[in-house]
Amino acid sequence: MSSSDRQRNLERIVDSGVVAVMRGADADSLIETAEALERGGVSAIEITADNPGAMEMIRDVSGAFGDEVIVGAGTVLDGATARNALLAGAEFVVGPNFEPTVVETCNRYNAVVAPGIMTPTEAVRAMEAGSDFVKVFPASTLGPGHLKSMKGPLGQIPMMPTGGVDVDNAAEFIDAGAMVVGAGSALVDGDAVAEGDFEAITEQARRFSEVIDEARDS
Numbered sequence: 001m002s003s004s005d006r007q008r009n010l011e012r013i014v015d016s017g018v019v020a021v022m023r024g025a026d027a028d029s030l031i032e033t034a035e036a037l038e039r040g041g042v043s044a045i046e047i048t049a050d051n052p053g054a055m056e057m058i059r060d061v062s063g064a065f066g067d068e069v070i071v072g073a074g075t076v077l078d079g080a081t082a083r084n085a086l087l088a089g090a091e092f093v094v095g096p097n098f099e100p101t102v103v104e105t106c107n108r109y110n111a112v113v114a115p116g117i118m119t120p121t122e123a124v125r126a127m128e129a130g131s132d133f134v135k136v137f138p139a140s141t142l143g144p145g146h147l148k149s150m151k152g153p154l155g156q157i158p159m160m161p162t163g164g165v166d167v168d169n170a171a172e173f174i175d176a177g178a179m180v181v182g183a184g185s186a187l188v189d190g191d192a193v194a195e196g197d198f199e200a201i202t203e204q205a206r207r208f209s210e211v212i213d214e215a216r217d218s
Contacts, residue, residue, distance in 0.1 A: 001091075001110040009091045009112050010132050012070045014180055016044035017212035018170075019094075020205070021074055021162065021184035022057075023048045029193050030057055031064050036198035038069050040205025042187065044180075046074040046094055049081050055088040062089030072112075079105040086111050094135055094162075094182070098122050103129045114160060118142065120150050123157050133158035133179055140164020144176040151177035167207050174215035183208065 001009075013019060020037050022030070022045060034045050047057050054073070062071045072092035073085030079101030082093050086105075092112035095102050099115065106113035107130045116137040117123045123134050136147055139161035147161055161173045162182030170181050187208055192200040 003110060006110045006112055006132070009070060012067075013044045013072075013092060013112065016042055016070070017180060017216075018042045018187065018205075018208045019044040019046050019072070019160065019162070019180060019182040020187050021046045021048065021182050022188060023051065023075070023184055024190065025051050025057060026193065027053055027057055027060070029196070030061060032196075032198050033188060033193055033201060034061055034065065034069055036201035037188070037205045038065075040202040040207075041209030042205040043068060044070050044072065044092075046072045046092075046182065047090075048075040049073055049077070049085065050075050055084055058085060058088040058090050062091075076102055078102065082106055082113075083109070092132075096135070096137055098126045098129075098134075100129055103131050106130075116162075120154055123150060123154055123159075127157055133160055135159075135182065136161045136178075138163035139173065139181075144169065144172040147173060147178060148176035167204070167211055170208060170211045171215035174212060175218075181212070 070091050073090040074094040076082050076093050076095045082102045082105040094114045096116040112132045114133045114135045115126045116135045136159050158179040160180050165181045165183045166186035
């Protein structure tokens with residue numbers, strides 16, 4: 001990837017407003033789920049590396065969509081997994097923690113990377129290492145107030161709260177200074193996927209998108 005590609009991919013994530021975290025995804029319904037999310041306005045899909053067959057899933061989704069959907073890898077714990085994900089077609093990499101080799105690998109390939117952090121010290125060190133933004137995790141434990149407090153002295157660091165973000169609190173995180181939010185089961189309902197009710201997925205994505213847009217406008 002080039003520097004311009006990297007910047008464009010970061011902008012695509014921001015435009016989505018929400019990163020859909022696909023943990024425990026079913027390969028047979030993954031494309032339909034991604035299509036349903038995109039119809040609802042969520043165009044950033046994160047397939048976690050702990051899914052069985054995660055690299056094949058990334059490759060399949062990456063090949064099925066054009067610029068309408070940006071596909072990333074999540075729960076990336078080491079540089080080797082980051083490299084495999086990028087070679088499979090991932091356009092961004094997210095981790096639950098700050099692992100320097102993950103950031104180093106993504107910088108080597110000029111790919112968007114967002115390590116997980118919990119404290120101001122971790123956030124600064126992650127950005128100094130070359131991260132594009134940081135994943136504030138777990139958001140359910142920390143809450144919007146924690147993010148807002150960090151954004152006070154660290155307003156220059158883009159942040160994505162993840163873990164416990166839902167339609168009821170997403171606006172609070174945006175108001176607190178979040179660049180974008182990450183959402184898993186609150187966005188992608190496993191029962192709806194299992195039942196083939198992809199319209200329910202689209203409707204939930206639409207609700208998330210509306211909440212994010214309204215919060216940004218205000």
